[in-house]
Amino acid sequence: MPAELEFYTVDAGELSQEREQIERLLRESDLGWDSRVGTFVVCREGAQLIACAGLDRDVVKCVAISPAFRGSSLSLQLGSELLKVAMERGHFHLFLFTKPENAVFFRGWGFYPLVEVQDRVTLMENSPIAIRKYCKDLQALRQPGGKIGCIVMNANPLTLGHRYLAEIAAGACDWLHVFIVREEASMFSYAERYELASQGLSNIRNITVHHGSEYIISRATFPSYFLKGKCAVDECFTAVDLLLFREYIAPALDITHRYVGTEPICQVTNKYNQDMKLWLEAANSRSPSIEVVEVPRTTWRGGPISASEVRRLLQDKSLGKIEELVPESTMNLLISRFGDKQKSEMTHGVEH
């Protein structure tokens, strides 16, 4: 009689003898070690590790089962354990990436496909209705017109560059929908970025500033966006993010055009812009093409206006130079948050 199966949970930071065995399991399934996984659920038969599943906050990763145990009831036990652990950690809504041929396996775990990049990757979520409910909410915000534009921005923080892009887009369209990236991975909090965008773009008449969601440039749909400089942009992820936009968000709001500023500095963003033309316009999809319009960045004294430049000036404590790059609302926030500190540091400098 085979030894009993034992399931348990280990924090990635506390792995000892399991680490090597997990890596071997992953290799057998053509998967690599992912350092972003915070927790592993593992299954042991005697001394042997026979299955593992990882959790990177709300994203399920690194699921592997030893070949001898595939097709057994072990998979569903592993799935149940993982869902329990995710729930305990406050993650109710989960995502996972897998090869399209494995999507049917994860159906058994209660995951449903959202988008598939042919022969490459499928994004799934653990709800049969979440995306439909999300789109229904968006539909209520539809605006009439034949040319409906959209911009997705992080706005960290909102600059005159963002406003310029929005003005150009709104001027060319019947209505403009702007989404603010929701993920908290930036210098400014989501609440601040959203508030500044709402205020800083309020001069535009035909615009809606929307809350972002996990379906638009989130850690779930586009992990590499938040790891700038650390890794090459994986084309699969931009494809997943852009196909989600094309197949769910754009149809919900009747979006026909997506606007984007040219990106001379950041490689990840530049790659994203290039991929936009492929996945929104050219690639095969069940949804119609969306025209991508690249607008040259507005400049100030010869340099492009960008949020990263503003953040750099903040670090250099050159608050004064920022005034010409951002709307008044952004400037007010910067002064209230950084102004006193910089002033007092200057005063101290004089005293000494």
Next chain:
Amino acid sequence: MRIITEAVAGTLESSDLLVKVSPSREKTLEIHVTSDVMKQFGTQIRRVVDDTLQGLAVTDGLIVIEDKGALDYAIRARVQAAVLRGAASKELNWEQLS
């Protein structure tokens, strides 16, 4: 009874079911059942779920069920457990649960 927080009961294993409940923003009761035996027993499963929710007087919430061929009493017990967790119910009315 209203679902005020996200909660789960059950497993994905054979002959069991996973019940997930969450608050409904529209304040309606919405039920989604997926089952390995939907064709044969879909109507019966749905009836058990509806009866159980009615017995607990659940008025609003989003109920998502992944059924793996569970028997009626397992369905009833899992739905009750998930609802009571999701309603953050402290006092149990045992008559409602019978």
